[in-house]
Amino acid sequence: MSSIVGLIPVLAIVTIQLLLLGSVSSLNVTNEYLHHQCINSQGKYKKGSPFENNLNSLLRSLPTTGNLRTGFHDTSNGEGPNEVYLRRRCPGNKGAIIWYDQCLLRISTIHGYGKVDYDHKFYLSNPNKVSGNPLSFNKETSAFLEKLTYKASDTKNVDNLSMVLYAAGEKKLGTKNLYAMVQCTKDLAFNSCLACLKWILREFPKCCDGKSGGRVLSTSCNFRYELYPFLRT
Template sequence: MKTLLLYILLVLFLVCNCEAADSIWELCNKDSNFTRNSRVSMNIDSLLVTLVSETPSKGFFTVSSSGQNQDKVYGLAQCRGDISRTDCSSCVQDAARKIRESCPNQSDSRILYDFCFLRYSKENFVGKLDAGAGLIYYNVANVTETDPETFDKVLATLFDRVRAEAVSAGSKGLGKDKTDLTPFVTLYGLVQCTRDLSELDCAQCFAIAVRNFMYACHGKKGCRVLYSSCYVRYEFYPFYFPLDSAKAAASAGSTHSVQLYP
């Protein structure tokens, strides 16, 4: 019965023509030996069905497929810790559909949305820090509300707090907070690492990401650094839940992206 149910879910998943939302980052590593009719491909499809069904209940799930070493596939999905179960479910479904469209012939693929991250590979990456390839998004507008030195100090203090929260017991890798830059301007920050990491690896990933945005996004009105193992972001408007009702959500403005390589 369990096998039959999995088959039905797989068929429904593959034939759905629903249009997925836009992703923030996709990475498809080439695999010259991969074909859509291979055992690996079938294991990926089965693995994605499991991630879609199991992730929303806890916001995080890891799974490995059955099969021999050359066919085995490992997968992980995680939703941002501040969103609802419904939003998590919707995001993971979008991610699972989109990753197979964007990476049709790759057995090592990952995709990131605002609300979730999904990854699979023939290599067992679960529990291992990955801050190699990544992406930086930053607002092209410069900070004008205060001088650069003051902004740097306020931002550093904010991220000291959110990083400490994220690596504390029971945080599930999530840290978020806000601080007043001026009496009229609030700065919002959020970090999250994948929940398969140790506290030490989580802290190390954050250190790498924050160092990158303090350099690449210096003096910018918003930035996010994206890695497979962690996510770091600050903005001049509310972007995490519960939304700050005392502040009107401002436009994100124009952004620019920079690809990070290991």
Template sequence: MTNSRSTIFFTLLLITLFLLSPPAFGDSNNNNNAFLTYTCSSYDNYTANTPYANNLKQALYQLTSTAPPSGFGLTSVGDDLQNQVNALALCRGDVSPTDCKTCIQVASNEIQQQCLNKKGGSIWYDFCFLKYSNIKFFGKIDNGFRLYMWNVQEAENPTVFNEQVKNLLTSLVEQVEVTPKLYVIGEKENEGSKKLYGLVQCTRDLSTAACKKCLTDAVAELPRCCDAKIGGRVIGGSCNFRYEIYPIVDAQK
């Protein structure tokens, strides 16, 4: 896909999300495992009952078992490189193993429908992220897709608020290097008695240095993504961040 086609698709996707689902994004009910988006990352096709199709089903099945206990799993299925399937699943750091497994199962079923017969795809929910490909991507920062989401409401003092958001997320990115799960949550005093809450996370196939770079690049998108918005997030294939003026996860309550 060319850069111009990617930009057009990305713009249309943002417009669709903005028109159809802004109320859901502002919902502070953290028990709602909302669907966020998906992308099919390969033009290569496979057909039913072929080695690739069978390897894909096995890889996704393995992830439903291996990922939930720790919140992360990756697998490669198939000795033949032409038909090898590489896949990973990541659950948000606070999600229980039970909810993690349920989310991965739902994601596995949905991505096979949305990316029917495609050899690569990614899907995001609030609780989990799942990705598969015929190309071995482990350990590499995925900059192929980035989604911006934001709360339509704007801060009363945009300049001060933007600086507070940047400071919070930057401090969380600094902490991620010493966190085994590559997942950090935090909060910061906002104007008056209000608080600002943040979350950063990477897929655990990345090194700590690569995770920090991925998140630093994502946070640099704040002016483009979420200028003066009271809530926002950037979601990618290797890392994501989110900030809100209400607790994002139960641990922040």
């Protein structure tokens, strides 16, 4: 949905993207808040402005998880140079991101559909450390996440001709089971998904060194691993 130029600047284009697990969801049915970022570089809008009116209208029409079958939604409302794409918890910000356990919502003045967002990410880690050899655990966990990365971004990974861009699995580590998943937003191509997942996997040493669980989330892709089941099919 590209910007429309040459029109009277009275309306805003708003794009909202949601990333859900589709047929797979978290065992955490409360979908708790995880993190948010206000994108101050994209400026503010005034109360009662056309931008705010279009944004509020679009947020009210946001699809529910019940009818969001593909796990991804991108929509717009309005036209003109006041382009926008997610927002919440950042009053007046034209750009914002909010992550929940099972979804993310993004508004931006930059149309990022089909492009990897390399500017916004964060990570969470399990406070518990692994028992035994942490170096060996790190190596095996990283290798398993990399294996899932290539599976998720494989051109053969389709469902009814639709790209899945998702993979999950479990692996035996000694007496324990390792559970992991990787995922990209469905606007990405296979090669873009692979690039995004490789990018966030480089954060593994920062988030997850010797930790029994961890996850890195951007607006374009994410990964998670734990020593307990955290997904519900």
